[in-house]
Amino acid sequence: MRIASLVPSATEALFALGLGDQVVAVTHECDHPSEVLGLPRLTRSVIPAGLEPGEIDTRVRELTGRGEALYRLDEAALARLAPDLIVTQALCAVCAVSYDDVRAVAAQLDSRPEVISLDPRTLEEVLDDLKSLGEAIDARDRAEELAAKLHARLDRIRDAVAGAPRPGVVALEWLDPPYAGGHWLPEMIALAGGRSVAGEPGRDSREASWAELAATRPQVVVVMPCGLYADEAFQQALAHRERLDALGSKRIYAVDAASSFSRPGPRLVDGTELLAHLLHPDRVPSPDGLNWRELTLEVRTPAGG
Numbered sequence: 001m002r003i004a005s006l007v008p009s010a011t012e013a014l015f016a017l018g019l020g021d022q023v024v025a026v027t028h029e030c031d032h033p034s035e036v037l038g039l040p041r042l043t044r045s046v047i048p049a050g051l052e053p054g055e056i057d058t059r060v061r062e063l064t065g066r067g068e069a070l071y072r073l074d075e076a077a078l079a080r081l082a083p084d085l086i087v088t089q090a091l092c093a094v095c096a097v098s099y100d101d102v103r104a105v106a107a108q109l110d111s112r113p114e115v116i117s118l119d120p121r122t123l124e125e126v127l128d129d130l131k132s133l134g135e136a137i138d139a140r141d142r143a144e145e146l147a148a149k150l151h152a153r154l155d156r157i158r159d160a161v162a163g164a165p166r167p168g169v170v171a172l173e174w175l176d177p178p179y180a181g182g183h184w185l186p187e188m189i190a191l192a193g194g195r196s197v198a199g200e201p202g203r204d205s206r207e208a209s210w211a212e213l214a215a216t217r218p219q220v221v222v223v224m225p226c227g228l229y230a231d232e233a234f235q236q237a238l239a240h241r242e243r244l245d246a247l248g249s250k251r252i253y254a255v256d257a258a259s260s261f262s263r264p265g266p267r268l269v270d271g272t273e274l275l276a277h278l279l280h281p282d283r284v285p286s287p288d289g290l291n292w293r294e295l296t297l298e299v300r301t302p303a304g305g
Contacts, residue, residue: 009265161193192275
C-alpha cells in the first residue's frame with residue numbers, strides 16, 4: 001500500500017507500527033522519526049517564517065476569518081505519487097490542510113485513494129485511532145499490540161503517582177494571546193498526578209486572559225506553544241516572564257510541545273511520563289530523550305532539565 005500522510009501524528013503512528021516503508025510522502029512539519037526527513041513533502045504553510053507569536057495569531061485569525069487556507073497542498077506531486085490511502089485530520093484547521101480540500105483533491109486522482117481522518121479529542125481516542133489506522137492498512141494486530149503497550153505505560157504512571165498530592169496545573173498552548181490547553185492535555189495532567197485548572201478534557205484549547213489564569217492559583221505552569229520545541233518554548237517564556245511570574249506558580253517549565261504534547265500520536269505517552277516527573281520527581285524518573293527546561297532555575301542559576 002502507498003500511503004500519503006498529511007498530519008505529523010499519523011506519520012509518527014505509521015512508523016511506530018512498523019509501516020514506514022509504505023509511506024510515500026509527508027507534510028512539511030513531519031520530522032519524526034528521522035527516516036521521514038528524506039520523504040517528499042506535500043504541504044507548505046502560507047504564514048511566513050520568523051513572525052512573533054502575536055503576529056502569527058493575528059495572521060491566522062485574518063486568514064481563517066476570510067475563509068482562506070493556512071496550508072497549500074502540492075496536488076501535482078500527490079497525483080504523481082498515486083497513493084492508495086491518504087491520512088489526514090479535520091480536528092484543527094490551524095494544524096493541517098483542510099479535510100474538505102483533501103477529499104476534493106483525492107476524488108480527482110487516478111489512484112482513487114481512500115481518505116481517512118483521525119480526529120481524537122482525548123488520550124483514549126488517540127489510542128483508539130491507532131486501531132482505526134491499523135484496520136485501514138490491514139495491520140490491526142500490530143495496532144492492538146502497540147496500543148496495549150502504551151496503555152501499560154500509562155498504567156505504570158498512574159500507579160507511581162497514586163496517593164500523591166495533586167498540584168493545580170496550567171498548560172499553556174500559546175502565550176500571545178494565552179491559550180489554556182484542552183483536548184487530551186487535561187487527561188495527561190490527571191494521569192501524571194495533577195489537576196488541570198484551566199483547560200477542560202475533550203474540549204478545544206481556549207483563549208484565556210492572564211487575569212483568569214492567575215485566579216486559578218496554579219502551582220505548576222507548563223509552557224508548551226503548539227508545534228514548538230523546548231528551546232523555542234523557553235525563549236517565549238522568557239519574553240513573557242513578567243506575565244508568567246504573575247500567575248503565582250513556584251514552578252514553571254518549558255517543554256517540547258511538538259514532540260510530546262501537541263501531536264495526538266504515540267508520543268503523548270512520553271509527554272505524560274514527563275509531566276509525571278515534573279509534578280512528582282520523587283516518584284517518577286525523568287524520561288530519556290525528552291528536552292525540557294525549568295524557567296526559574298534557568299534564570300537564577302543557569303541550570304535545567
